[in-house]
Structures are given as structure tokens and as C-alpha cells.
Amino acid sequence: MRRSLASACLFTCALAAGVASAAPVEVGVRPQYLISRIANPELKARLEACLDKPQERKQFSIAHRGAPLQFPEHTAESYMAAYRMGAGIQECDVAFTKDKQLVCRHAQNDLHTTTNILATDLAKNCTKPFQPAEGDKPASAECRTSDITLAEFKTLTGKMDAANTKATTADAYMKGTANWRTDLYAAGGGTLMTHVEYIALVRKQGLKFTPELKSPAVAMPYEGWTQEQYAQAMIDEYKAAGVPPQDVFPQSFNLADILYWIKAEPEFGKQAVFLDERDETDTNFDYMNAATFKPSMAELKAMGVNYIAPSMPLLVTVQGGKIAPSTYAREAKAAGLKIITWSLERSGPLHKGGGYYYKSINSIVTNDGVIYELLDVLTQQVGIEGIFSDWPATVTFYANCMNLK
Template sequence: MTFKSAVARCFLLALGLQWQKPNRPIDGLPTNRPLIIAHRGSSGLLPEHTVEAYQLAVQQSADVIECDLAVTKDRQLVCLHVPWLNGTTDVASHPEFQDRLKTFSMFGITITDYFAFDFTLQELKTLRKVQQNSFRNQAYNGEFPIATFDEYVAVAKNVTNGRTIGIYPELKVPKFFNSILAAHNTTMEEILLESLQRHGYTEATSPCFVQSFDEDSLRFMSCRTELPLVFLTNDEISDGKMLELSKFCYGLGVKKNLIVEIDPSSMDVAREIDLVARAHSNKLKVHSFTFQNEFQFLAWQYGADPYREYDKFVPLGVDGFFTDYPWTLSNYFKTRCLCDD
């Protein structure tokens, strides 16, 4: 039934017709306030994309834990923000892997590094994660391994206090991975969807959002799943593009400067933008990234206080916040009496 519905949506899309989205909330997630989306886990406190960072995010009241995906040499999904390893692991200290140093072009740049797709899962598990941001705590460097996608899902599913924890996987550079996976007659999208189906995420109301900056990747998946799809962008979106995206997407994931613009030279608030209202008029949810506590990420008007930044964004109708500090956002909602249902 689910597959037939996805095919019907794809058929309507091919005809240029509107898909009627289900008018139902996502199973188990709050509806009376914006979602707390733990960006790479509680990544402000622990090395990102580790089981421990995801677990800490859940303990700190995140509604959803977010991960980025890469594919290993043996076609396993692992949680990595980018496919290269040097910035977030100790790979350079492993002499047995020194011959894996390679150069590839992606994201419009040329990168010389160690790449996940040149390692088996067993090899990647010998590496340890490090905190890539020098202004954050380095005490946990070398403590935790890379998380697999299955381990990440297990964190969400193994919560025992009755809460539902959503997941939010992102397909990173799928075209690049698909150029490698073509030899195996599969795609990154198919590997992910097969895994999600195995874990029981199949319905339009399943607590699972699938995100990508790659519009073609989302279109491909829209013909194969009913799961809510989210298009990520760093760029302004016209009304026409919003209408087009609304035919197969649940929502938009946008950088926060597209909602409240900050002058980069003065770090002053320049203006509020009507993106959220326009998205809502096209029946698109809006999740914004990335909210961080450090003063260098906050406009001067916020007085180095992340609560004041949330005070600016929440009234604009943002539906969810990607944050490196889920505990801060949870405490903010409590002080503003935006409690759970």
C-alpha cells in the first residue's frame, strides 16, 4: 500500500499535478511547539555523530536526532558529516591506512584526505572521533568510534520512558556516492530506503524525516517512499520553487540567515524575511539550521544569549530548530511555557 501511494505521488508529479499531503501529525512528536532537532547529536558537548552524542541529546530532551550519511566500501551506512575523515577522526595517526590518502572533487572543491568509501565498516570502527571545533571541549577526543546508521536508529528506538524520538538522516553528495555504487547496481537512496524499511519507517507519519540538498535525490525517493522529505538549502527560494517543491516535499530545511538576516560585517540583525510565511502558504514546514550557543554565532542584539535568538525566531513560526545544544532549547521552551502536550 505504501509503495503504491508513493508511485501515485510520482505519477502526479510527472503530470505536474499537486500531491495531497496527509493532514496528520508525525507519530509521537510534539505539535504544540517547534521540534528540538539535535544536530549531529548533542554535538556542542561531545564529538558529533557518535552513539554517545545521540544518547546525550535524547537525555537532554531532543525530539529528533539528526545524522549525515556516508557509504563504506562494503556498502554500509555510517554517520559522518562529510565523506572525508581527517577533521573528525584520528585516521592520520593510523599508519596502516596511510596509503588511503586520495584526492577527489566534491562540493565544488578539490579535497585530499581519507574517504569513508575507501574503508570497510570494520576498518572504520578502528578509528576514534575527535572534536573538530577548537573552541569546544577536546577532552573526549579518541574516546568514541564512528556510529553506524543502525546504531543511530537503535538510540532512537531504545528509549524506555515512553517518549518517541524521531530520526532525521541526510543524504550527503548522493550523486558522488552513486557514481561509485553504480558498479554494484544500487544507489545511496536505495540503500537508505531499504534500511529504513527494515527498521519500520515507511509511512507518511513515521517519525523519520529524510533530508538532502540534492533535489534530484528527493525526487527519486518520492517515487519510492511516503516518508516526509525535506529539501535543504542555503539559498533564497522563490514562490515558484516553493510550489514546485511542495508537490513532493514535506518541508524545507533552511539556514537561519534566510529567516532573520544578519549583516556579516557588523553582526547586527539586518531584517526579518517572510520565508516561513511563504512556505506555510505552500503547505511546507520549515526547519532552520544551525543554532549554536557560542557568542560568535549570535547577533550583537542577542547579547550572547541564545534565548534571545529563539525569541526572535519562534514568533515567526519556525517548525523545528537544528541545534548543537538541545538542552538549551528544551530549557528555553520550559521558561517560555511551551511545554509538551
Template sequence: MMSSFSSILAASLTIGSTTAAPWGPQWWGGPKPQWGGSNNNAGQSSGINVQLGPRPYYLVNNMDPGPLKDKLESCSEGPFKTSTFSISHRGAPLMFPEHSRQGYVAAARMGAGIIECDVSFTSDRELVCRHSNCDLQYTTNILAHPDLAAKCSKPFVPYNATTNTPASATCCTSDITLKEFKSLCAEMEATTFNALNVSTTTTPNFGRIGTTPDWRTNMYSYSCAEPMSLKDQITLVDSFGVNFTAEAKTPQIPMPFQGNYTQQDFAQQIVDTFNEMKIAANRVWLQSFLPDDIFYWLANDDSFGVQAIYLDERADLTADGYDVAVASLPGLAAKGVKIISPSIWQLVTADNATGKIVPSSYAIAAKKAGLEIITWSFDRSGPLEIQGGGYYYTGVNNLINNDGDEYTVIDVIAQQVGATRIFADWAATVTYYANCFGL
């Protein structure tokens, strides 16, 4: 008889449901699914039968004993619903190729109330969902298409074992047309660029220069995952009845593109696309690392600008970047910025006297300035038992001792920092917490 919390793992796919999930072709990328209404501004149920799978239960079971674990265990049976506290980062890239139809579908099923498209552009100036202008060589199979590989900004160079020089290529969305982009297969983001060739057809690494980290999976990469245009993504996400976040990617190619397509044109085209698709501005959170993009949206369409997210990576760029960022927060608020979004590590710090994770000076200053806080990205850096969670847990690594500490950090960010939304590579993790705490 299954009675312990850990035994719930085996049955977790049916939590909050009395009927089987529609796993047929319609759900996995066929005709537009019908999930009820299309306006989900407050995080209420979208009409999707939310299913969280085993990961949240694994994390809770892995936690150190204490009140937070008790609270999270008490929510094990749900019911669970969509929450806008939970933002899907690139779809569901812990297991599915990023920015693919299949990844977006998985994110919606896991209760993400907001789903992200990182926006780039093609040679014919169409908008597509891709994390970087120039990452096709390690996130798609473009190098398996000789005609398209020939268009890459820099051709494929194989790994050199003698000099330990990684394989390389630079293939940009702006190198190809929208039609050519949509002929590709999205693949899991690669990290170790050790390809000797791109013609091995027996593995999911076919047509890219790297391999998948061993803590992700290629399970869903053997079939061709579908890359998406922004318009396709809007249609799909709207069909789920959930909301949108679109990041204007910082260009890796010279701008203006083709001599006259400026960064402002790009930023405006994103807004125009949502308007063309008749998506209300209050359902859209635009994002950028470039402050000029934020100020452009504020100046030219405040209905979108008021929810624009300033992604703040300044602490990673220079030795004094963290202090500069903290000092700038009141000024940003005075200029009209409403939402600031640093990475996780910038919001928390270690109180070594008490052994607790607490809000950072950045978090305190942002709150004092009246800025809404959103952060990124949980479930991104692999097992927390390896180097205390890596980059995203910088500054608190010494207080991280198991995977369950992910929820310890989420709790500090939600309850003490006061973040209103959290990006995650596996939305179910944040959705579980959000439902348990009524967020």
C-alpha cells in the same frame, strides 16, 4: 543562600529530577538502556530524565531585559521533558565529537526529540553516520592508523609554514570498510589545519590534521569516542524512545560508486534500513540538499517522502541564489515538497527602523506556499559577541550584542516565522525554549 536566576547555574543539572541521573557505564555506551516506550511521535516525554545543564541559564541570564527574558526566567525550574521541536544536529558537537555514540547520548539527555545521522557509505556499501563522505581526516584519528591512512584518497601533506599552506589529506568513508570505520575514534571537528605530523599522542588532536576551535572543548575527546553505523545509531536512538532524522549526504566522490551504486540506490538504502530495523516512517525525517533525493522519496515511498526535508542552501551558492530560492517555493510545494529547511539567516532580517529582528521575505513566501519550516543550526558558530554571531546571523549581525540574543532569534523563528523544529549543536538550548513555550 542561592536565590537569583544566575545562581541556578550551579544546580541546573538536577532540574526536573528528584533522583540522581544514571551516569554509569550503561548510560555512556554500554548495554542498551531501557527508557520505556519507543514511539514518541508528538514530542511527549520519552522516559528520559531530561537534564539541561548550565548553558540555557547562562544564555537567559545574558539577555537584554524585556518580556522574553522574563518569560524564559519564569521557566527556570521546569519540569523539562523531551520535545520534537528540538533536533540534535550531529549529536552534541558543541562539546562531543560529532556523530559519536557519546554525542548522541548527550543529545538525548538534553531532551532532543529527534536525533540526526548524516548518512555516508563505506567501500563495502554499508551506511555510516558522518557529516561528509570525505571528512575523516579532521573528524577522526584515521591518520594515526598507517594501514588505513594508506587507503585515503589523498595522503597527508603537512602544514607548510613558509608558504602558509594548510595541512591536507582526503580520507573518505568510501575508502574503507565498515569494520575499519568502526575501528576509528571520532574526534572534535577541526578547523585550523596546521598539523606538522599526526604522531603526537599527548593531545586529542592525535591522528587528524586540524585543531578544535577554542569555543568548543576537547574535554570529551581524550578517550575514544565511538563512531556509528546507521544501524547502530537507529538501535541507540530507538532505545531512548525518540525519533530520527537522516540526511543523504551529497556525494563528494564520483557516482555511480564502483560503477553501479547510484545516488538513487543510496537514497533507497536509507529507507530500506529504517524498514529493516522496523522503524515506522512517521518517526523518520529524511533530509537532503539534493532536490532529486526529495522527489525520489516522494515518488517511491510517500510514507517517508511526506516528511522529507528539503535542505535549501541555494542562497549561499550564487549571487542571486536567495531571490531564486524565494521565487521557487510555490513551485516546490506544487511538486509535493512539504518541508523546507534553510539556514537560520535566510529566515530573519533586520528592521533597522525599529531595531527589531523580523521574518525575512523567504520566511513569508514559505509560509504563504504552505510549506513547513525547519531551520539549522543554533550553537554552531561560536560566541555571538564575536562578529555578531557570524554566518548564521548574516543580515541581523548589527542587532546582535550578546550571547543571550540567541534566544531572541529563536523566539522570532518560533513565534513569527512559525518554524516547527530547530536543529542545534547543543540540544539543551532549544529544549529549554520548547518547554517554556509548550512546543
């Protein structure tokens, strides 16, 4: 279904108008379900004692693209669900359209898996049109935000991020949602958000912001627009909205973006978050060997970096059959870096090791109770400042029980 720009805006505005800053926080039944599977008796007893505790909003609970465990990511509906779950910070991954307007998408080239673009006339604009599966060759497509204008982007609707690579039709390709997620809240299509609309909604919610400047899929400069101009454009939309710098935690995997903000926008740069994926990009990197950290934690701190955000597995290891802080975690804390991590509730059931987000502790991951056991080590032993989650209620409950901010 396609929406006009005006009707989509009206819907988003209506959602924002309905937000009340004092709305009750609702964490639902998932925390209790996870607690029932915890192996650590002391942690289990402490969390069980909090099951009837009133819930408050917590900055420690960071909504990762809203609440995409069950809602289409980066949509108004997903942000509203995260708000109800008590998230204190909302994330918008920032990409740009053909006419250089900023929108919320996890990647510049994910429209084919996160929206209904392949079912619309805009499919013809895609960088790589849909190709059906044939033999051993999987189905594929690539549709970028830079393939379409902002007005065209706003005619699309969001869906659960997924693709059926065995599909022989575009319709079947779009129906690849994992069986541990759901299309229950996606069937009607999610309302896509511009970065400006996200700012307005989150401000109405009374929450803080963590926008992530996504690496472009197109070569930069893009039609004369440099990477620095792109980074500045994101900050400028907060300044235009009158958002205080202390309410914004700009993020990037590109260290050059962080250093640009530190220099060009020092008030925003103070809270700039360096998303660290050196375990994926540097073949010499070993999270248990500080000599392989290039730059070192101390060097990052000397550059003006205050926040570092690695994936969860970089922060923990297994010692004596238990989860323990890694060398990476100890080095970051010793250098005075504040640590944020990602992403809880993104792995589905954990009865077979947990996959990527538990890769450093796969050997002891056997059930969903490990979610709270890992979160407890990250909080109490590593000392994280906050954590991204695809289901913020899980973190909100823990933060309330442990009296975190």
C-alpha cells in the same frame, strides 16, 4: 586507539541497553547563562520564570549530529548526551563506505577532521595523505569513508571536528579544536556509528529520526551503485528495522533525492526535508526577493515537498533595529511549507556578530543572549516546526517554557 568491530558493537549495544525511555531530562546551566544576557526584558522575564520548571522531551528540539558543541559528532556518546538533554529527534548524516555500507558522518570526506584515522595504519588508504604546512601553504588531508571498508571504519574513534592547518605533523593537525569547544569528552575517543546502529540506539531512546543523505565525494554511479540506489538503501534500513515512516524525516540538499522519495517511498516522502542552500549555490538567489526563488515556494509545494529547511539567516532580517521574518520565511509559510532550520549553538561566542549562522543580522548581534532572541522570533513570528542545535538543552528549555510539542 583502535577498536575491533566486535568490541565497538558491544559498547554501543551496552549504551543502548542502558537507555530508559522515562529517563529524566537535564538541561544544565547553559539556559540560565544565556537568559542572563538577553536584552529583550519581556523575553528575559518569561524565560527566567521557567528556570525551575520540570523539563520534558520535545520534538521541537532536534539534535544536530548529537551534541557536538562538546562531544565528538555522530558518536554514541554524543547521541546519549543529546538524549539526556531532551532532544526529540536525532540526526544521522549518512555516508557510505568502500563496500557500500551506510555510516553516520557529516561528509563522506571528513574522516581526517572527525576521527583518528591519521594516527592509524588506515591513513595510507586516504584519498589525499597528510601534507604538512609549508610557508603559506596550509596543512591538508582528505580521508573518505569510501576509502575504507565498514570493518575498517569501525576500528576508528571519533574526535572533535577540527584541524590545525598550521601543523607540520599529523598529530598536531588533529589537535585543532576551537577554544570555545572542549576535548574533555573526546580524549578517550568517541564510538563511531553505522546507520543501523544509530537506528537501534535512537529507537531504544524512543525518539524520532532525521537521517540526511550526504552528497557523495565520489562520482556516481559508484561501482555501479546509482544515486537513487543510495537513496533507497537509506530508507530500506528503516523498513528492515520496522520503523514506522511517520517517525522518520529523511533529508537531503539534493532536491532530486526528495523527489525520488516522494515518488518511490511516498509514506517516507511525506516527511522528506528539502535542505535549502540556494543562497550558497545560486548566485542569482536573494532571500529578500521572491522573484529569485527558482523553483518558487509554491512550485516546491506542487512537487510534493512538505518540509523545507534553510539555514537560520535565510529566515530573518533586521527591521527597525530588531530581528524580523524575511521574505523567504513569509513566502514559505504562504505556500504551506513547514519550516525546520539549522543550526543553533554552532557559532561559539556571539560578541562579534556571530558569523555565518547570523549573517543576515550580524549588525545587531553583540552577545550570547541573541541566541534566545533569535529562537523566539523564529518560533513565534516565523513559525518553525523545529530547530537543529549543537547543544539540544538550549532548545529543550525554550520549548518547555513556551509549551511547544
